[in-house]
Amino acid sequence: MPKKRQALVEFEDVLGACNAVNYAADNQIYIAGHPAFVNYSTSQKISRPGDSDDSRSVNSVLLFTILNPIYSITTDVLYTICNPCGPVQRIVIFRKNGVQAMVEYPLLRNSAQRAKASLNGADIYSGCCTLKIEYAKPTRLNVFKNDQDTWDYTNPNLSGQGDPGSNPNKRQRQPPLLGDHPAEYGGPHGGYHSHYHDEGYGGGSPPGPKSLRPPVWAPPPPPPPPEYGPHADSPVLMVYGLDQSKMNCDRVFNVFCLYGNVEKVKFMKSKPGAAMVEMADGYAVDRAITHLNNNFMFGQKLNVCVSKQPAIMPGQSYGLEDGSCSYKDFSESRNNRFSTPEQAAKNRIQHPSNVLHFFNAPLEVTEENFFEICDELGVKRPSSVKVFSGKSERSSSGLLEWESKSDALETLGFLNHYQMKNPNGPYPYTLKLCFSTAQHAS
Numbered sequence: 001m002p003k004k005r006q007a008l009v010e011f012e013d014v015l016g017a018c019n020a021v022n023y024a025a026d027n028q029i030y031i032a033g034h035p036a037f038v039n040y041s042t043s044q045k046i047s048r049p050g051d052s053d054d055s056r057s058v059n060s061v062l063l064f065t066i067l068n069p070i071y072s073i074t075t076d077v078l079y080t081i082c083n084p085c086g087p088v089q090r091i092v093i094f095r096k097n098g099v100q101a102m103v104e105y106p107l108l109r110n111s112a113q114r115a116k117a118s119l120n121g122a123d124i125y126s127g128c129c130t131l132k133i134e135y136a137k138p139t140r141l142n143v144f145k146n147d148q149d150t151w152d153y154t155n156p157n158l159s160g161q162g163d164p165g166s167n168p169n170k171r172q173r174q175p176p177l178l179g180d181h182p183a184e185y186g187g188p189h190g191g192y193h194s195h196y197h198d199e200g201y202g203g204g205s206p207p208g209p210k211s212l213r214p215p216v217w218a219p220p221p222p223p224p225p226p227e228y229g230p231h232a233d234s235p236v237l238m239v240y241g242l243d244q245s246k247m248n249c250d251r252v253f254n255v256f257c258l259y260g261n262v263e264k265v266k267f268m269k270s271k272p273g274a275a276m277v278e279m280a281d282g283y284a285v286d287r288a289i290t291h292l293n294n295n296f297m298f299g300q301k302l303n304v305c306v307s308k309q310p311a312i313m314p315g316q317s318y319g320l321e322d323g324s325c326s327y328k329d330f331s332e333s334r335n336n337r338f339s340t341p342e343q344a345a346k347n348r349i350q351h352p353s354n355v356l357h358f359f360n361a362p363l364e365v366t367e368e369n370f371f372e373i374c375d376e377l378g379v380k381r382p383s384s385v386k387v388f389s390g391k392s393e394r395s396s397s398g399l400l401e402w403e404s405k406s407d408a409l410e411t412l413g414f415l416n417h418y419q420m421k422n423p424n425g426p427y428p429y430t431l432k433l434c435f436s437t438a439q440h441a442s
Contacts, residue, residue: 010046012117030439033354060107062116063136066099069286070128070349073099075151077124085118086111090141093149095233097305098290104141128349235263236307237277237285243298244273245321247413249328252277253335254416255409258434259291259349260284261336264312267326273300278312280338291351296406297413335417335430350435354405356382356412357436359397362420362429369420370400377414380407384441395429401441408435 001007011017017040023029024038066073075091082088082103090104105111112135120133143152152158239252249265252275256262261280268274279285285306293304317327330336338344362369367385374381384401402408412433419428 008046057135059135060112061104061136063134064101065132067130068128069099074148085115090143091151092141102136235279236309238305238307239275240303241300242273246298248320248324251413254413259287261338262330264329266312276312352405352409353435354402354408355436355438356400356433358433360432361396363396365396379411379414386441399441
């Protein structure tokens with residue numbers, strides 16, 4: 001109920017509602033950074049337009065939306081978590097905007113209802129890959145090949161390109177499902193290494209409310225073997241909604257490098273405000289779409305989706321409004337953060353927020369230093385600055401807070417990798433930024 005700034009939340013039983021109200025009575029709840037209050041409603045259930053019983057939507061096909069999909073989501077993964085609820089017949093995964101899937105169960109059983117009740121809201125892996133499950137509109141799925149994105153378990157003879165086998169039970173036991181997570185993932189949260197867990201930044205659970213359920217699988221899998229391929233069909237992203245007067249290749253890189261290695265950036269002369277971003281792999285593509293799509297920069301909504309192009313071809317470049325080139329290769333950039341397992345382990349995959357974590361700043365950095373840099377770059381000053389004390393003898397770190405998420409995202413594009421003067425030597429400090437889990441900098 002947006003006009004009232006209220007919402008109804010329906011639990012499966014009264015006990016769940018009681019627990020929520022009791023918890024909120026003793027603990028301040030924040031939603032999108034604002035205090036929220038929880039109390040009982042006079043409504044006995046949430047009524048949906050046109051069907052008070054919601055029986056019309058009950059279907060044998062479920063629509064899965066995977067939130068924060070840090071790790072690979074394949075037909076194997078979904079089959080393994082869904083089949084205990086009933087025999088899975090078909091699975092179709094689509095990745096145009098984020099990661100979604102449809103799972104079909106037999107029509108005359110209660111398998112779909114059972115799967116929805118037991119899996120909705122659960123984490124596939126600890127702290128990520130959270131399942132949001134609804135009834136789908138289609139009553140049957142059409143599958144033409146068995147591979148990582150589509151599978152018909154009633155027809156094992158459908159062969160996919162490069163598929164290691166046609167037996168779904170054999171596929172279920174492939175290494176990606178059972179192996180321990182590799183070191184380069186840095187644990188189930190994809191978090192910054194403890195070296196960067198300065199006060200206020202946090203190093204435990206991901207942002208948002210903690211799931212009351214244990215994860216479906218606690219350890220995340222290793223990257224899929226070569227025959228599975230990456231998440232997305234292409235490592236290239238299309239980005240629409242960029243302010244031509246503000247953004248250039250470096251600033252696009254400064255935003256997208258938080259979610260994976262950036263290989264190339266190319267602005268499109270034929271489509272003003274659009275750019276292509278080539279990432280190192282499909283995992284980075286999925287992460288970028290999940291975390292950046294539909295955010296706002298300079299008053300314009302970003303549309304981030306997978307490109308049909310398999311790679312960016314340099315072609316003929318032109319000058320952007322700030323005089324910089326419309327194309328740039330970042331494949332050798334030292335500012336890419338996923339180049340080694342040790343580097344990748346330090347990265348926390350985080351949605352944009354109004355608080356940025358900064359690190360690798362000069363030891364004596366001050367609030368006034370950040371104000372001067374923001375004025376120089378023409379972006380908004382942070383409303384609050386906190387410098388952590390005693391964390392390192394070589395550099396400093398801390399938090400920068402803005403009034404809105406958009407302000408922080410815009411400043412990230414300009415301020416990330418800014419060369420800060422070194423008062424004690426000839427080589428400058430390369431300031432590094434990422435989004436923080438902290439509610440406030442102070």
